[in-house]
C-alpha cells in the first residue's frame with residue numbers, strides 16, 4: 001500500500017505547553033484515517049501543522065511526497081480541505097462559491113457535475129446561508145473535491161447535522177473511499193469513527209495514547225463498545241458520569 005501521508009515526531013508548543021507532542025502517523029492510499037480526542041487535545045493543531053498553515057516547532061511532514069511548508073502551492077493542487085469554521089460571505093450563492101473555488105486550481109472538477117452527484121444541483125442559485133445544515137456540509141465536501149484531490153482533510157464534518165444528514169454524509173464518504181480517495185478526518189462521534197475509519201489515532205493533551213484500528217482499541221480496553229473504550233482511553237468516563 002502506498003503511503004500518502006507521513007508525519008514523524010511532530011511537535012508544536014504554545015507558550016511552553018505542547019499542543020502536539022512527538023506525533024508520528026502514517027496514512028495509506030485509499031484508506032480513512034481518524035484523528036480523535038477531547039476538545040483541546042490537539043487535533044486542529046496537528047492538522048494545521050500537517051497542511052503547513054501552522055509551523056511545527058520540530059518534526060517531519062510529508063503529504064504525497066511533498067513538504068507542506070516548502071511546496072504548499074503544488075500540494076494544494078492535490079489536496080482538498082474542509083475546515084471547522086469556514087466562513088463565507090453571507091450573500092454568496094452556491095454557484096458563485098463553486099466558481100470562485102474552481103478558479104483557484106489549474107485542473108478543477110466541474111462543480112455542476114459534483115453538485116448533481118451529491119443531489120444539490122437545484123441549489124445552484126441559493127445563497128449558502130440559506131442551505132440546510134446537511135446541504136451545507138455536502139457543499140463543503142464538494143468544495144474539497146473541486147481540485148480533484150488525491151487526499152482530503154475533513155474537520156468535524158458532521159457536527160450539527162441530524163441523524164439522517166449524518167448518514168448521508170457517511171454514505172458519500174464511503175463512496176469516495178471506494179473510488180480510491182484517501183480521507184483524513186476528525187470527529188467527536190464515535191459511531192462515525194467506527195463506521196468509517198480504517199485506522200485511528202487518539203490524542204490526549206497533545207500526545208498519542210492509542211494508535212491502531214477500532215477493533216484493536218476495543219480489544220486493548222476493558223470494554224466491548226468503542227465509545228466506552230474511547231472514554232476509557234481519554235478518561236472522560238468519570239466526567240460523563242458526574243454530568244449525568
Ligand SMILES: Nc1ncnc2c1ncn2[C@@H]1O[C@H](COP(=O)(O)OP(=O)(O)OP(=O)(O)O)[C@@H](O)[C@H]1O
Pocket residue numbers: 014015019037038039040041042043044045046
Ligand atoms: N494559537 C494558539 N495560541 C495558544 N494556544 C493555542 C492556540 N491554538 C490552540 N491552542 C491550544 O492548544 C491546545 C490544542 O488545541 P486544538 O485546537 O489543537 O485542539 P482540538 O483537539 O482541535 O480541539 P477541538 O476538539 O475543541 O477543536 C488547546 O489547549 C488550545 O487552547
